[in-house]
Amino acid sequence: MTLKKRTIIGLERSVRVLSILVIFIFAVLLFRLWYLQIIKGEETFEKSSRNRMRPIRITAPRGNIYDRRGELLVTSRFSHVVSVVPEDIEENPYVVRFLSQVLELSEAELFQMLQESAKYQKDQYVPLKRDVDPVAIGQILEAKLDLPGVVVEDYPVRYYPKGEWGAHLFGYLGEINEQELAQRRGLGYRLGDEIGKMGLERTYDLELRGEEAVRIWEVDRVGQPIKVLEEKKYVPGHNLHLTIDARLQEVAERAIREQIAWAQSQTNEQVNKANAGSVVVLDPRTGGILALVSYPEFDPNLFVGNISRSAFNELINNPLNPFSNRVTRGKFMPGSTFKPITVLAALEEDLVDPAETFNCTGVVRFGNRQLRCSQVHGKLNVVDGLKNSCNTVMAELAFRLGPEKLAAYARRLGLGAKTGLKLEPEELDGLIGDPEWKKQARGEPWYPMETALIAIGQSFVDVTPMQLAQVYATIASGGKVYQPQLVREITTAAGETVTKFAPKIVRELKIKPEHLAIVRKGLEQVVTDGTARYAFWGFPLDRIPVAGKTGTAENIGKNDYAFFASYAPADNPELVVVVVIEEGGFGSQTAAPVARKIYEAYFGLDQPATTGQ
Amino acid sequence: MWDKKTFKNIDYYLLLSVLLLVTIGLVMVYSATRNNYDLTGGDPFAVVKKQLVAVVIGLVGMVLIMFSDYRLPDLMYQVFYGVNLVLLLLVLSPLGMEIKGAKSWLNLGGFSLQPSEFAKLFVILTLAKHLAEKEEIESFWDLWSPFLHIAPPLLLILLQPDLGTTLVFIFFFFVMLYVAGYSRRFLLLLILAGAMSLVLLFAGHYFFGTPLPFKEYQIQRMMIFLNPDRDPTGSGWNVRQAIIAVGSGRFFGKGLFQGTQGRLGFLPESHTDFIFAILCEELGFIGGFLVLILFFILIWRCLVIIQQAKDKNGALVATGIMAMFLFHILENIGMNIGIMPITGIPLPFISSGGSSMITNLFAIGFLENIWIRRQKLLF
Numbered sequence: 001m002t003l004k005k006r007t008i009i010g011l012e013r014s015v016r017v018l019s020i021l022v023i024f025i026f027a028v029l030l031f032r033l034w035y036l037q038i039i040k041g042e043e044t045f046e047k048s049s050r051n052r053m054r055p056i057r058i059t060a061p062r063g064n065i066y067d068r069r070g071e072l073l074v075t076s077r078f079s080h081v082v083s084v085v086p087e088d089i090e091e092n093p094y095v096v097r098f099l100s101q102v103l104e105l106s107e108a109e110l111f112q113m114l115q116e117s118a119k120y121q122k123d124q125y126v127p128l129k130r131d132v133d134p135v136a137i138g139q140i141l142e143a144k145l146d147l148p149g150v151v152v153e154d155y156p157v158r159y160y161p162k163g164e165w166g167a168h169l170f171g172y173l174g175e176i177n178e179q180e181l182a183q184r185r186g187l188g189y190r191l192g193d194e195i196g197k198m199g200l201e202r203t204y205d206l207e208l209r210g211e212e213a214v215r216i217w218e219v220d221r222v223g224q225p226i227k228v229l230e231e232k233k234y235v236p237g238h239n240l241h242l243t244i245d246a247r248l249q250e251v252a253e254r255a256i257r258e259q260i261a262w263a264q265s266q267t268n269e270q271v272n273k274a275n276a277g278s279v280v281v282l283d284p285r286t287g288g289i290l291a292l293v294s295y296p297e298f299d300p301n302l303f304v305g306n307i308s309r310s311a312f313n314e315l316i317n318n319p320l321n322p323f324s325n326r327v328t329r330g331k332f333m334p335g336s337t338f339k340p341i342t343v344l345a346a347l348e349e350d351l352v353d354p355a356e357t358f359n360c361t362g363v364v365r366f367g368n369r370q371l372r373c374s375q376v377h378g379k380l381n382v383v384d385g386l387k388n389s390c391n392t393v394m395a396e397l398a399f400r401l402g403p404e405k406l407a408a409y410a411r412r413l414g415l416g417a418k419t420g421l422k423l424e425p426e427e428l429d430g431l432i433g434d435p436e437w438k439k440q441a442r443g444e445p446w447y448p449m450e451t452a453l454i455a456i457g458q459s460f461v462d463v464t465p466m467q468l469a470q471v472y473a474t475i476a477s478g479g480k481v482y483q484p485q486l487v488r489e490i491t492t493a494a495g496e497t498v499t500k501f502a503p504k505i506v507r508e509l510k511i512k513p514e515h516l517a518i519v520r521k522g523l524e525q526v527v528t529d530g531t532a533r534y535a536f537w538g539f540p541l542d543r544i545p546v547a548g549k550t551g552t553a554e555n556i557g558k559n560d561y562a563f564f565a566s567y568a569p570a571d572n573p574e575l576v577v578v579v580v581i582e583e584g585g586f587g588s589q590t591a592a593p594v595a596r597k598i599y600e601a602y603f604g605l606d607q608p609a610t611t612g613q
Numbered sequence: 614m615w616d617k618k619t620f621k622n623i624d625y626y627l628l629l630s631v632l633l634l635v636t637i638g639l640v641m642v643y644s645a646t647r648n649n650y651d652l653t654g655g656d657p658f659a660v661v662k663k664q665l666v667a668v669v670i671g672l673v674g675m676v677l678i679m680f681s682d683y684r685l686p687d688l689m690y691q692v693f694y695g696v697n698l699v700l701l702l703l704v705l706s707p708l709g710m711e712i713k714g715a716k717s718w719l720n721l722g723g724f725s726l727q728p729s730e731f732a733k734l735f736v737i738l739t740l741a742k743h744l745a746e747k748e749e750i751e752s753f754w755d756l757w758s759p760f761l762h763i764a765p766p767l768l769l770i771l772l773q774p775d776l777g778t779t780l781v782f783i784f785f786f787f788v789m790l791y792v793a794g795y796s797r798r799f800l801l802l803l804i805l806a807g808a809m810s811l812v813l814l815f816a817g818h819y820f821f822g823t824p825l826p827f828k829e830y831q832i833q834r835m836m837i838f839l840n841p842d843r844d845p846t847g848s849g850w851n852v853r854q855a856i857i858a859v860g861s862g863r864f865f866g867k868g869l870f871q872g873t874q875g876r877l878g879f880l881p882e883s884h885t886d887f888i889f890a891i892l893c894e895e896l897g898f899i900g901g902f903l904v905l906i907l908f909f910i911l912i913w914r915c916l917v918i919i920q921q922a923k924d925k926n927g928a929l930v931a932t933g934i935m936a937m938f939l940f941h942i943l944e945n946i947g948m949n950i951g952i953m954p955i956t957g958i959p960l961p962f963i964s965s966g967g968s969s970m971i972t973n974l975f976a977i978g979f980l981e982n983i984w985i986r987r988q989k990l991l992f
Contacts, residue, residue: 011928014792015920018935022916025943026909032950033905036860037898044860053873182654186712190651230853 053229054085054217056125057190060210061156063237063493065170065200067246068290074160074170074201080137081155083125086114088149088223095147102136103129117192125217127192131157131304148223158194158201158304162246164297165253168325169244169486171199171424172300197303198323200240200486202424207490207498210237236493243288243488245281251601252279252291255594259581260295263590271585273559278326278465280578281598284473284567286503287482289421290575291598294326328427331462332580335553335587336389336531337565338410338457340475340519343382345409346397347515354518357381360392366449371395371456386522387530389550391456398455403446406454407434412509413471413481415463420483420506430467433460458554469578472565475523476547476573478516479509523547524570532564535592544603545570548577548595550587559583564591568599575602619680624984627914630907631962631977635668635970637892637904638963644870645884645891646965652884660884660965663724667967671974678978679985690739697735700728701769717773727968729770729778734972736766737785737933738979744793745926759790776827777944777956785936792919792932851882855890856951859901866897884965886957889949904963908942918984927983934976 036044059081065074082103089095100107110128117126137152144150158173176184176195187206189195195209196202213234217225256277263274281291296318302311315322324330346352360377363370373391377384385393398406410416416432431437433454435446453459463471466484474481483504490498524547527536531550539546548566555561562584567573577595584590599605642664647657656662703709703719710718710725719726743762750756763786771779787800817823825832858872867873872894883891893901915935922928938961945960947953959969 011792011920015916018788018792018919018932019916022909022912022939025939026905026912028952029943029946029950030902030905032952033859033893033898033901036856036950037863037893037901040860041863041898044857045863181651185651185654188651 052123052219052223054088054123054125054219054223054225056083056151056153056215056217058153058213058215058234059156059194060212060234061236061493062158062210063208063239065240065242067242067244067249068288068488069246070241071246073162073166073242073244073246074158076156077159079131079155079157080134080152081127081130082132082137082140083151083153084114084128085123085125085149085219085223086117087122088219090114092149095150098143098147099128099140099150102139103132105129125151127155130155145224148219151217151225158300160300163301164299166244166249166292167199167297167300167322168294168327169199169242169292169423170300171196171201172298172303173197173201174303196424198325198424200242200423203422204240204487204490208237208240210493211235238490238492238498239495240487241489241491243283243286243290243485244292245290248281248598248601249291249293252281252293252594252598253295255279255597256293256295256579256581259590259594260584263581263584268585270559271590274562274581274584274590276320276326277579277581277584277591277594278330279580279594279598280327280465280469280576282469282473282484282576284476284482284573284576286485287470287473288485288488288503292327292486294324294330296320296322298322325423325425326580326582327465328421328423329425330464330580331428331430332465332561332563333459333461333553333555334457334463334468334565335551335561335563336457337468337549337551337563337587338461338463339386339389339394339455340523340549341410341413341415341471342394342397342401342406342455343386343522344475344511344515344519345401345406347382347518348409348511349401349405351400352382352397354382358385358390358393358396360390362392364392364395364452366447366452369449371449371452383518383522383525386519386549387525389526389531391452394455395452398451399448401451401455403434403451403454404436406451407432410454410461413474414506415461415467415471419464419466419470420504421466421486423486427466428464430464431460431462457551465578465580468563468565469576472548472567472578473576474509475516475519476567476576478513479511481506481509520547520570523549523566526550527566527570531588532566532592535564535588535596539596539599540605544568544599544605546599547573548592550592552585552587560585562590563587564595566592566595568603575599619985622985622987623679624914624918624981626910627918627977627980627984630910630914631974634904634907634911634962635974637900637907638888638970639664639668640869641888641892641895641963642884642965644872644895645888647870649884663967664965664970667970668974670967671971674971675974675978675981678975679981681982682986690742693735694739697728697732697739697766698769700726701732701766704728705769705772715773715775717775724967727966729773729775730966730968730972732766732770733778733781733785733937734934734976734979736763736782737789737930737937737976740786740789741926741929741933744789744929745924747793750795759786777958780944780956781937781940781958784940785933788936789929789933793925793929851887851955852948852951855887855949858887858890858894859950862894862897862901864898866893866895866900869895871895882957885959886945886955886964887949888964889946889960892963893949905946908938908961912939912942915980918980918987921987922983923986927986930979931983934980937976938973 061076064072067073096107096110100110113128140152160170173194174197176189176191176193180195181189181191196205201208211234214232215228216230218227218229219225256279260274260277263271266272277295279291279293282289298315357379359379360373362373362376371391374389377388377390380388380390380393382393410432416430418427418429421427438444438446450459454461470484483506485501485503487501489500492498524545526532527546527548528541532548536546546566546568547570548564551563553561553563562581564587565578567576577598579591579594581590639661643661646652646660653659704716708719709716710720712718717727717729719728740759740762744759747755763782767779767782791800814825818825872891892904912935915931918931919928922931941958941961944953944956944958948955959966961973
C-alpha cells in the first residue's frame with residue numbers, strides 16, 4: 001500500500017454512512033423477529049404445545065482408564081436405569097405400588113425419593129433406581145402401557161475389573177451431595193448425578209464424565225410417552241492414560257498381601273502384628289508412578305448402582321480405615337530411611353570428610369539421656385555409617401549441623417511440603433521440626449538430643465511414603481526433583497489427544513556430584529553388605545545393583561514400623577521402590593522383601609521369591 | 614459542577630432507555646434462573662441478587678464518570694493501558710479460571726471478574742486518545758500505530774481464547790479508524806486481505822493439512838451456522854431450541870415466567886447467551902420489538918453524540934462505544950434468531966454477568982459526559 005497524504009474526512013459524512021448501517025442492521029433483526037414470531041409463530045407454537053414435553057437426561061459413559069501399555073483398568077458396562085416423572089406418578093397409586101414391588105423399595109422410601117427429586121425437577125424424568133436387574137426390567141417393560149411417567153433407559157455402570165487392586169488410585173463413585181454441588185456450581189452438575197468420591201475418579205471427574213444426552217419425549221395427557229421429539233446425543237467422557245504399569249501394580253499388590261500374611265504367621269511378637277502398609281514405585285527419570293498400593297483396600301464395585309449398606313458399614317467401621325490412602329495421607333516417622341539426608345547435609349556443609357572415622361561405642365550420651373545404637377560398630381566412616389545404619393555417626397553429624405541446617409536440607413529435598421501429586425483426597429504436608437517450630441507449636445525449648453533424633457528419622461519428623469519416594473528419586477536422579485505423576489495423557493473416546501502431561505521438574509538441587517556419590521555408595525553397600533543383605537541374598541546384584549536403606553521406626557504404644565526405600569540399578573536408576581509395613585517390625589525383614597519382588601518382576605528375573613532373614 | 618445546567622444537559626432519552634433495559638434484564642434473569650438449581654443452589658433470587666450488585670456498582674460509577682471530565686491527563690491513559698494488559702495477563706496466569714474451555718475469568722475469592730469485558734472500554738478510551746492526536750497521516754508510523762496499539766490486548770484475548778470478544782474489538786476498531794479519517798478504500802482493502810487469509814488458512818487445512826488456529830468447537834459452530842442440519846453431536850441444539858423458544862412466543866408471548874423452553878432446561882445458557890430467546894418466548898413479538906426499539910434509541914443517541922461532541926477525542930470515544938454496543942446487539946440477538954453464528958457474547962444490560970453490566974454502565978457514563986460538555990463550543 002503506497003502512502004499518500006490523507007485528509008480527514010468530514011465527521012458528518014462518516015456518521016451518515018454509519019446511520020445507514022445501523023438502520024440496515026435493525027431492519028434485518030426486526031424483520032427476522034417478525035418472520036419467526038408472526039409468520040412462523042402459530043406453526044411453532046402448535047408444535048411445542050400440542051402435547052407436553054418431558055425431557056430425560058441420559059448419563060454419558062464415563063471415560064476409561066488405561067495403564068501405560070494400554071491395558072484397561074477401569075471401564076463401564078451397560079445396564080438399565082428406571083426413571084420417572086415425579087409429577088406424573090405421584091398421584092397414581094397403581095404405578096407407585098407396582099414400582100415399589102418390582103424395585104424392592106418400600107412405598108415410603110419411594111415417596112421420599114420422589115420428594116427429593118421434585119425439589120429440583122418435578123416435570124422431568126429423574127432416575128429412581130440404577131443398575132436394575134434384568135428380571136425387574138422385563139416386568140416393567142411388559143406392564144409399560146399401564147405405567148405412564150415411567151421409562152427404562154440404558155445406563156452405563158462403572159466397572160473396575162481389578163476389584164480391590166488399585167482402589168486408592170481409581171477411587172469410587174457416589175451420588176453428589178449438597179456440599180459438592182455447591183462447590184461445583186456452574187459446571188453443570190445436578191442433584192442425582194454420580195461423581196467421583198476419591199482417587200482419579202474425583203481428581204479428573206470433569207474430564208471423565210462427558211456430556212449427558214438429552215432426549216425430549218412427547219407425552220400424552222397422562223404422561224405416556226408417544227415419541228421422541230428431539231434428541232441430543234451424549235459425548236462420552238475422556239479416557240485417562242496412566243503412568244501405572246498394571247503388571248508391576250499386580251506384583252506389588254500380591255507381594256504386600258503375601259508379606260503381611262507371612263508376618264502374621266510368625267511367632268515373633270514384634271513382627272506378627274503387621275496389618276497395613278504402602279508401596280510406591282516410580283520412575284526417577286520422569287516422576288511417573290508405576291505402582292501405588294495402600295493396604296488394606298476396598299472394592300470400588302461395591303459402591304456402584306445400588307450400594308450394599310452392610311458392606312459399606314463394614315468398611316467404615318474397620319479400625320484400619322481402608323478408605324485412607326496411606327501413600328499420600330499416612331504420616332510416618334521415617335526412621336533410618338532419613339539417614340541419607342543427614343549424611344548429604346553434613347557433606348554439603350563441609351562438616352565431615354569422607355575419610356574421617358568415628359568411633360561407635362553403642363551409646364551416645366546427652367546429659368542424663370542417652371541414644372542407643374543397634375550394636376557397637378567400632379571405627380567407621382560415613383559410608384559405613386549408612387551401610388550399618390549407625391546412630392552414633394548420625395548423632396555426631398547432627399551435632400555438627402545443628403537443627404536448623406538439618407531441617408533446611410530435609411525441606412530442600414521435599415520433606416515437610418506437598419509433592420504436587422494430583423490425586424484426591426489431597427496429600428498431607430508431613431512435618432520437619434526445628435526449634436522455631438517447636439517454640440510456636442508447643443512453647444518448649446529445643447533439646448540437643450532432639451537434633452540427633454531427627455537425624456535418625458525419629459521424633460518431630462513425619463513423612464508420607466510418597467514424599468520418601470520423591471526424596472529417593474531425587475538422590476537417584478542426581479538432584480532433579482520431579483513432580484510425581486499419574487496421568488500421562490487425556491484422550492477423547494475416539495483417541496484424539498486432549499492434554500499431554502510431560503514430566504515436570506519442580507526444582508533442581510545444586511548438590512556436588514562427589515557428595516551424592518558418597519551417599520549413593522553407602523546406600524549400595526546397605527544392600528550388598530549392610531542391613532538389607534539378607535533380603536537380597538541370591539539377587540544378581542552384580543548385574544542389577546540395588547541401592548536402598550532399611551528403616552525401623554519406633555512408635556509409642558505400637559510395634560515398630562518397617563521401612564525400605566530404594567532404587568535400582570544403582571549406577572543408572574530406572575526404578576524407585578518405597579515399602580512401609582505398619583507394625584511390621586524390622587525394615588530389613590518385613591519391608592525389603594516386598595521391594596525385592598518388585599525388582600525381580602521389573603527386571604524379568606525368573607527366580608522364586610524368598611522372604612526375609 | 615453540580616449546577617442546574619448540568620442536570621438540564623443530561624441526555625434523558627439515553628438514560629431512560631438504558632434504565633428500562635436494565636430493569637427488563639433483571640426480570641428476565643430472574644425468570645431464566647429461578648428454577649435452575651445448579652445456578653441458584655435453592656435461592657431463586659441468587660443470580661438476580663448478584664446482578665443487582667453489579668447494577669448498583671455500575672450506576673454509581675456511571676454517575677461519577679458523568680460529572681468528571683473525560684479528557685484525562687496523558688499519564689492516566691498510559692495507566693489505563695497498563696492496567697488493562699496486567700489484568701489480561703493475570704487471566705492467563707494460574708490465577709485465571711477456566712470455564713468451558715476459555716480462560717476468561719479471574720477468581721477473587723467470593724466473586725469473579727472477566728477482564729476482557731473491561732478491556733473493551735479501556736481500549737476504546739486509549740485508542741480514541743491516540744487517534745485524536747493524529748492531525749494527518751503522513752508517515753508509515755502514523756498509518757500503522759493504531760494497529761500496534763490494539764494488538765497486545767487483542768492477542769491476549771485471543772489466547773484465552775475468546776473469539777466473540779475478539780470480533781467485538783475488530784469491529785469497533787475499524788469503525789473508529791473510519792470515523793478518525795482513514796480512507797474507506799484502505800479499510801476495505803484490509804478487510805478483504807483478512808478475509809483472503811482466512812480462506813487461505815482453511816484451503817491449506819483441507820488440501821494440505823496445515824494446522825488451524827481455531828478450536829474444534831469454533832469450527833463446528835461455524836459449520837452448523839452454515840448448515841443447521843449438519844449436527845453430529847448435537848451442537849446445533851442450542852440454535853434450534855432458541856428458534857423454537859422465540860417462535861412459540863408469537864405476538865403476545867406465553868406470559869412472564871410462563872416460558873417452557875427455559876424452565877425445562879432445553880436451552881442451555883438461558884440467562885446469558887440465550888436470554889433474548891427466553892424474553893421473546895415469554896413476552897412475544899411485543900417484548901422483542903420493545904427491546905429492539907430501546908436498543909435503537911441507544912444507538913441513535915450515540916450517533917447524535919458523535920456529531921455534537923466538543924472535540925475529536927470525545928467523538929471517537931462515542932464512536933467506539935456505539936460500535937461496541939452495535940456489534941453486541943447484532944451478534945447476540947442475531948444468534949438468538951438464527952442469523953448469526955454462535956460466539957457467546959452477552960446482550961448489553963440484559964444478559965446475566967457482572968463484569969459486562971459494569972462495563973456497559975460505565976460506557977453510558979462516558980457518553981453522558983461527552984454530551985453534557987457539548988455546548989461549551991456553541992455558547
